[in-house]
Amino acid sequence: MSTFDYSLGVGALVLIVWNMRRHELTDRRLRRPVIIAAVVSISFLHAIPTAGADGVLVGLGALAGIACGTISGLATRVERDAATGAVISAATPLAVAVTAGAFVSRMGFAVAATNGLGPAIGRFSNGIGVDSAQAWIAALVLMAVADLVVRALILWRRRSAVAAGQAWTFGLRSA
Numbered sequence: 001m002s003t004f005d006y007s008l009g010v011g012a013l014v015l016i017v018w019n020m021r022r023h024e025l026t027d028r029r030l031r032r033p034v035i036i037a038a039v040v041s042i043s044f045l046h047a048i049p050t051a052g053a054d055g056v057l058v059g060l061g062a063l064a065g066i067a068c069g070t071i072s073g074l075a076t077r078v079e080r081d082a083a084t085g086a087v088i089s090a091a092t093p094l095a096v097a098v099t100a101g102a103f104v105s106r107m108g109f110a111v112a113a114t115n116g117l118g119p120a121i122g123r124f125s126n127g128i129g130v131d132s133a134q135a136w137i138a139a140l141v142l143m144a145v146a147d148l149v150v151r152a153l154i155l156w157r158r159r160s161a162v163a164a165g166q167a168w169t170f171g172l173r174s175a
Contacts, residue, residue: 005043005044005110008039008040008043009107009110012036012039012040012103013100013103013104013107015032015036016033016036016099016100016103016148017096017099017100019032019033020076020090020091020095020096020099021090021091022088022089022090023088023089023090024081024086024087024088025078025087025088025089025155025159030152030155030156030159031152033148033149033151033152034148034149034152036148037144037145037148037149040141040144040145041141041145044137044141045137045138045141045142045145046134046137047134047138048138048142049131049132049134049135049138051131052129052131053128053129053130053131053135054130054131054132054134054135055135057130057135057136057139058135058138058139058142060139061138061139061140061141061142061143062139062142062143062146063146064102064143064146065102065142065143065144065145065146065147065150066146066147066150068098068099068102068143068146068147068150068151069146069147069148069149069150069151069154070150070151070154071094071095071098072091072094072095072098072099072147072151073095073150073151073152073153073154073155073158074154075091075092075094075095075098076089076090076091076092076095076151076155076158077089077090077091077092078155078158078159078162079162080162080163087159087162087163089155089158089159099147099151102143102144102147103144103147106140106143106144109136109140110140113133113136121136
């Protein structure tokens with residue numbers, strides 16, 4: 001990993017956690033993680049291997065990201081501010097822990113892979129049938145992208161429900 005890669009990773013983490021603090025849930029705030037996801041994709045995702053175990057690894061990475069984004073999105077409080085009428089969101093400790101923990105884990109894996117553990121990861125990959133390093137990159141990048149985009153989509157839907165005066169329970173609008 002280059003200095004740019006480290007800087008981009010730390011900067012993205014700071015922006016993501018900053019975006020999770022208590023604030024009015026505007027379109028701009030919901031677009032920010034999607035833009036971060038696009039930048040990360042453009043910077044790191046050059047191919048998506050789909051054959052054999054490579055495809056399974058990539059799929060598992062994307063599913064893990066969907067799970068993290070879902071947990072984080074559902075664990076974020078979304079409510080109407082009584083004074084202003086604005087829709088406010090604030091990440092709970094669970095939401096922050098899931099999002100930041102997944103991000104730090106991905107960065108830790110990348111740092112380890114480029115600073116001495118690469119051969120061990122290569123041997124492990126061969127043992128499970130993963131043929132290319134690009135499969136790991138694609139799995140980790142798609143995990144991050146899915147996490148950010150799914151969380152933003154859930155918060156967008158929850159914001160719409162709260163703005164319309166409807167309750168929101170696990171993705172289902174109650175009557």
